[in-house]
Amino acid sequence: MAIVVSALKEADGENRVAMTPDIVSRLVKSNYEVLIEQGAGVNAFYPDDAYTQAGAKVVDRNEAISQASIIAMIDKPSAATIQQLKAGQAIIGLLAPLTDQDTVKALAEKKVSALAFELLPRTVSRAQTMDVLSSQSSVAGYKAALLAADRFSRYFPMMITAAGTAKPAKVLVLGTGVAGLQAIGTAKRLGAVVSGYDVRPASRGEVESLGATFLTTSVSGAGEGGYARQLTPEETQQQQDELAGFIAENNVIITTAQVPGRKPPLLVTQKSVDEAKPGTIFVDLAASELGGNVAGSKPATTVTTDAGAQIIGAGDMASQLPSAASDMFAKNVQAVITYITKDDQLTLDVDDDVIGELLATKDGEIISNRLRGAMKLPERKAAEGTVSASSEAATDGQSTSKNDSKGA
Ligand code: NAD
Numbered sequence: 001m002a003i004v005v006s007a008l009k010e011a012d013g014e015n016r017v018a019m020t021p022d023i024v025s026r027l028v029k030s031n032y033e034v035l036i037e038q039g040a041g042v043n044a045f046y047p048d049d050a051y052t053q054a055g056a057k058v059v060d061r062n063e064a065i066s067q068a069s070i071i072a073m074i075d076k077p078s079a080a081t082i083q084q085l086k087a088g089q090a091i092i093g094l095l096a097p098l099t100d101q102d103t104v105k106a107l108a109e110k111k112v113s114a115l116a117f118e119l120l121p122r123t124v125s126r127a128q129t130m131d132v133l134s135s136q137s138s139v140a141g142y143k144a145a146l147l148a149a150d151r152f153s154r155y156f157p158m159m160i161t162a163a164g165t166a167k168p169a170k171v172l173v174l175g176t177g178v179a180g181l182q183a184i185g186t187a188k189r190l191g192a193v194v195s196g197y198d199v200r201p202a203s204r205g206e207v208e209s210l211g212a213t214f215l216t217t218s219v220s221g222a223g224e225g226g227y228a229r230q231l232t233p234e235e236t237q238q239q240q241d242e243l244a245g246f247i248a249e250n251n252v253i254i255t256t257a258q259v260p261g262r263k264p265p266l267l268v269t270q271k272s273v274d275e276a277k278p279g280t281i282f283v284d285l286a287a288s289e290l291g292g293n294v295a296g297s298k299p300a301t302t303v304t305t306d307a308g309a310q311i312i313g314a315g316d317m318a319s320q321l322p323s324a325a326s327d328m329f330a331k332n333v334q335a336v337i338t339y340i341t342k343d344d345q346l347t348l349d350v351d352d353d354v355i356g357e358l359l360a361t362k363d364g365e366i367i368s369n370r371l372r373g374a375m376k377l378p379e380r381k382a383a384e385g386t387v388s389a390s391s392e393a394a395t396d397g398q399s400t401s402k403n404d405s406k407g408a
Helices: 021-029 048-054 061-066 079-084 101-109 125-130 132-151 178-189 203-209 233-249 270-275 322-340 369-374 389-405
Strands: 003-007 032-037 057-059 070-075 090-094 113-116 159-161 164-166 170-174 193-197 252-255 281-284 302-304 310-313 359-362
Touching: 003 061, 021 032, 021 048, 021 322, 032 048, 032 061, 048 057, 061 079, 070 322, 079 101, 090 322, 101 113, 101 359, 125 322, 132 178, 132 252, 132 281, 132 310, 132 322, 170 178, 170 233, 178 193, 178 203, 178 252, 193 203, 193 233, 233 270
Parallel strands: 003 032, 003 070, 032 057, 070 090, 090 113, 170 193, 170 252, 252 281, 281 310
Antiparallel strands: 113 359, 159 164, 302 310
């Protein structure tokens, strides 16, 4: 019997959908049965009949949840949805396991196999087609630069006209991972003068290869797995002081700094916001309920300061380019589905180096060692003879970093 895969309609405010008609038709051709909750794709401009034409069945939410072996979603399920899940079902999405342990515990209690994209071992080359963090960050970085250009009251490029010459905008990107590099590339293409900054010294080459200037501070914060580490309070203070001068010189500041599972670091203090020139645009991609990179930023809200600077809480940028973001997300989901199924069976091998990390929960257990560490649980030992993600990462990291520098 064909494996049944479903995709749910997201909560209000989320425009993306985890399955697109293109991916539906690919799955159907590969002998999966696909159910789509009514209206799931509407905000990403994929109407129900596009799914029907692709071979899916459009159903109500109860059926999409109860009939599926694998349920794809963008954001973590609500408590009500978790109550409807059954033991042995697999769910795939951005489940926020590192920051929402209550949801993790509820999924474990339900004995659901929860695959959380945040836990993907991104440096393993086989996992790259599943890398939702990269695909969505890339969309977000692009959209952030466009939004900044739209809100800025002057040109981004230099303009020489009979009525005078307009200087190019000065754009500073703080945090130059996948989103930051994409924001730099987009702002450069719009003609701005761009500089970038990150605590990972490795990002200098990536910033410079895009034609932007890399700013240096005395703080260095490379952590594990290619990520930044959390800075100490002293380092944070030092960084904020050193960045203040750079911030004051720029017209647009796009911030993207994240440390996985932690509150985003505060890079732009209230003092820096107060001293910003009138018309300065801050776009804070890290803005969430956990906080943001810019003092006073609020998720999905624009705050205008007394001095006339705008702080745009832009944690939802991928959702603001919903069709492109959904296309990539669905492709990442398809890669996971293909990886975890064989001969019409769900095969969730906890000793596989990718799946053993991607799995937050299975059969009532917390599987990912990264998550276990965050939950202060002892490390789970892999069966003998299996390759660990970290050992492959050591050999793969270098060969893959070239792709990342393009913010793919
Ligand atoms: P992220 O979203 O976790 O963070 C965004 C950026 O913020 C990162 O560059 C980080 O260094 C930076 N940052 C964190 N704290 C900071 C601070 N206090 N000040 C300034 N900057 C700060 O990161 P990401 O974009 O998901 O990527 C992180 C790294 O992982 C990058 O090196 C990227 O190239 C790498 N990566 C590797 C692969 C792969 O090997 N396949 C895939 C994706 C990403």
